[in-house]
Amino acid sequence: MDVQVWTYILVGITFTLYIGIAIWAKAASTSDFYIAGAHVNPITNGMATAADWMSAASFLSMAGLISFMGYDGSVYLMGWTGGYVLLALLLAPYLRKFGKFTIPDFIGDRYYSNFARTIAVICALIVSFTYVAGQMRGVGLVFSKFLEVNIDIGVLIGMAIVFFYAVLGGMKGITYTQVAQYCVLIFAFMVPAFFISFQLTGNPIPQLGFGSTLADGSGQYLLEKLDELHTELGFAAYTSGTKSMQDVFFITAALMIGTAGLPHVIVRFFTVPKVKDARISVGYALIFIAILYTTAPSIAAFAKYNLMETVNEEEYVEMPKWFSVWEETGLLTWIDKNEDGIITYAPGEAISGLPDIKRNVDGEIVRGNFGEVKVNNAPVEGPNELYVDRDIMVLANPEIANLPAWVAGLVAAGGLAAALSTAAGLLLVISTAVSHDLIKKQIKTDISDKSELMWARISAGGAVIVAGYFGINPPGFVAEVVAIAFGLAAASFFPAIILGIFYKKMNRQGAVAGMIAGLLFTLGYVIFFKIAFPEVNSPEYWWFGISPEGIGTLGMILNLLVAFAVGMIFPEPPEEVQEMVESIRYPQ
Amino acid sequence: MSERDLKGYWKKNLKYLGILLSIWFVVSYGFGILLTPLLNEIQIAGFKLGFWFAQQGAIYTFVILIFVYVYLMNKLDQEFNVQED
Numbered sequence: 232m233d234v235q236v237w238t239y240i241l242v243g244i245t246f247t248l249y250i251g252i253a254i255w256a257k258a259a260s261t262s263d264f265y266i267a268g269a270h271v272n273p274i275t276n277g278m279a280t281a282a283d284w285m286s287a288a289s290f291l292s293m294a295g296l297i298s299f300m301g302y303d304g305s306v307y308l309m310g311w312t313g314g315y316v317l318l319a320l321l322l323a324p325y326l327r328k329f330g331k332f333t334i335p336d337f338i339g340d341r342y343y344s345n346f347a348r349t350i351a352v353i354c355a356l357i358v359s360f361t362y363v364a365g366q367m368r369g370v371g372l373v374f375s376k377f378l379e380v381n382i383d384i385g386v387l388i389g390m391a392i393v394f395f396y397a398v399l400g401g402m403k404g405i406t407y408t409q410v411a412q413y414c415v416l417i418f419a420f421m422v423p424a425f426f427i428s429f430q431l432t433g434n435p436i437p438q439l440g441f442g443s444t445l446a447d448g449s450g451q452y453l454l455e456k457l458d459e460l461h462t463e464l465g466f467a468a469y470t471s472g473t474k475s476m477q478d479v480f481f482i483t484a485a486l487m488i489g490t491a492g493l494p495h496v497i498v499r500f501f502t503v504p505k506v507k508d509a510r511i512s513v514g515y516a517l518i519f520i521a522i523l524y525t526t527a528p529s530i531a532a533f534a535k536y537n538l539m540e541t542v543n544e545e546e547y548v549e550m551p552k553w554f555s556v557w558e559e560t561g562l563l564t565w566i567d568k569n570e571d572g573i574i575t576y577a578p579g580e581a582i583s584g585l586p587d588i589k590r591n592v593d594g595e596i597v598r599g600n601f602g603e604v605k606v607n608n609a610p611v612e613g614p615n616e617l618y619v620d621r622d623i624m625v626l627a628n629p630e631i632a633n634l635p636a637w638v639a640g641l642v643a644a645g646g647l648a649a650a651l652s653t654a655a656g657l658l659l660v661i662s663t664a665v666s667h668d669l670i671k672k673q674i675k676t677d678i679s680d681k682s683e684l685m686w687a688r689i690s691a692g693g694a695v696i697v698a699g700y701f702g703i704n705p706p707g708f709v710a711e712v713v714a715i716a717f718g719l720a721a722a723s724f725f726p727a728i729i730l731g732i733f734y735k736k737m738n739r740q741g742a743v744a745g746m747i748a749g750l751l752f753t754l755g756y757v758i759f760f761k762i763a764f765p766e767v768n769s770p771e772y773w774w775f776g777i778s779p780e781g782i783g784t785l786g787m788i789l790n791l792l793v794a795f796a797v798g799m800i801f802p803e804p805p806e807e808v809q810e811m812v813e814s815i816r817y818p819q
Numbered sequence: 820m821s822e823r824d825l826k827g828y829w830k831k832n833l834k835y836l837g838i839l840l841s842i843w844f845v846v847s848y849g850f851g852i853l854l855t856p857l858l859n860e861i862q863i864a865g866f867k868l869g870f871w872f873a874q875q876g877a878i879y880t881f882v883i884l885i886f887v888y889v890y891l892m893n894k895l896d897q898e899f900n901v902q903e904d
Binding site: 297302304305308309312313315316319320321324438441442443444452453454455470471476479480483484487505506507510511513514517518521524525528813816817818819 | 847
């Protein structure tokens with residue numbers, strides 16, 4: 232059976248499973264819908280959190296990114312795991328004790344202000360929508376790459392599935408589907424990793440193979456060889472990277488703090504029964520996440536080694552079959568600048584922009600002298616002749632390593648699981664922000680539980696449609712603004728929650744001023760460099776050498792400073808608020 | 820409720836946080852970023868040590884830190900009689 236048949240079978244089975252779970256786990260009350268009735272077992276919650284957290288980007292793009300960034304890729308590895316320590320130690324247990332449904336709930340009650348609540352709702356909506364658009368796009372991409380379905384139809388299928396279990400089951404349905412999705416995605420990620428690690432190094436555990444010697448008889452360490460190949464071709468050594476130390480520092484910090492401040496992650500710890508469970512549940516979540524996050528850098532190194540060994544200074548006609556397969560998808564392009572039929576891989580761009588495959592009037596692909604796929608893009612000055620999309624490193628891995636067809640089908644099902652599970656978690660945040668924090672808490676406070684549940688379902692449905700719309704018509708800057716999601720979470724939620732728990736005397740004026748300052752500063756900086764003036768987005772113009780990806784860290788510091796300064800002018804919070812803060816500090 | 824030394828509990832909790840977060844900082848920002856060039860002089864198997872911390876070691880440390888915290892806090896809850904049920 233070929234890859235496509237396997238993909239249909241595996242995607243079909245997993246989708247049936249998700250729908251089955253949704254029917255079984257129907258939500259009966261708002262508590263079920265918002266926090267799964269707070270009955271979730273900590274291990275189950277850990278697994279669901281891991282699936283919630285690991286998005287299409289973690290699954291499909293991260294290993295590829297690291298592959299091309301080498302040491303610099305560590306910002307993602309540490310940044311997207313280190314936040315869980317902050318979550319476990321500084322947030323989860325206290326928010327669980329607080330025991331309401333959402334982050335705006337906490338901000339609104341702690342700062343005794345519906346204005347603060349509304350700012351929190353706005354932040355939650357911006358963060359979640361930027362993030363969810365990317366997930367729906369990811370679903371469409373997997374469909375189009377593996378099943379040759381149009382991207383838009385892929386997005387629609389994804390919407391239908393998410394609609395079904397998010398609207399019907401709310402948090403309860405999402406939790407148990409996420410557990411299934413975690414199992415699918417981790418299996419799909421690990422199987423090719425075991426195979427490739429064994430092939431290259433003789434050790435099947437990727438985390439160990441990463442530091443082993445090559446199995447080609449040379450006795451050389453993989454990483455040593457990789458550094459050698461890089462420097463030979465004029466790249467920076469794989470294990471040293473090119474970013475400045477302060478930028479690596481600030482990006483890592485922004486991602487860590489952002490992770491700890493993301494509402495769809497935090498809200499997962501409202502679903503366990505006790506404070507004690509919330510603490511340990513973060514630990515389980517990080518174990519489940521770490522399995523993928525310690526494997527990804529290994530895959531990155533294996534894939535880069537395979538790529539460099541296969542292509543560099545080899546004749547195009549000698550390339551294995553996968554090369555031409557991926558050329559036709561536009562994820563891999565060779566442009567023979569010196570017309571010698573040999574592939575030259577060197578630093579710098581090969582072509583300007585993303586590959587745009589050249590077709591004749593009949594829509595057939597136009598090929599060059601050696602049978603290579605031609606593109607319309609202009610070549611860029613310089614020796615490099617090869618364009619490689621970073622996503623290819625995970626997607627094409629099974630083929631590059633000559634693995635059986637079912638492994639490639641599994642990778643497709645895994646990518647879909649990763650995208651759908653994250654999308655569902657985000658949609659729930661959006662729907663609760665509307666039905667609970669806006670309608671129940673502000674517009675119509677006397678609403679019954681039953682009609683609040685109905686509103687929750689309606690807003691979840693609405694959110695699915697908006698997310699699908701952005702998936703089909705992505706704003707040109709979607710990929711560019713993921714930095715915004717983390718930056719905003721770091722600069723708005725995180726400091727407000729931390730102060731709310733650890734500084735009893737922080738009043739609403741301080742917290743609100745801090746959130747607004749952090750929010751505007753971070754948004755402004757990212758929009759300036761990423762959207763308004765991308766031509767000056769380079770280290771010589773950045774403040775303190777901090778890229779827009781890392782600016783959330785500065786935004787957080789600004790938030791804290793403003794909060795303290797403004798907070799000093801105004802009176803202390805009321806007695807009952809201070810007592811509430813006191814009470815969330817103790818489990819009982 | 821008033822019999823319990825809640826101030827003492829909170830103080831001890833903050834002490835644990837201080838120690839664990841210092842380790843968190845040193846391992847990730849220290850070993851994984853600021854001291855990486857230095858640690859890269861040391862090689863263990865195929866790994867330069869700084870690179871290993873940045874791409875593997877820091878993550879393992881994070882997991883261990885959380886479980887140590889859970890252990891310490893569960894003990895502390897018992898000690899100060901603030902545990903649930």
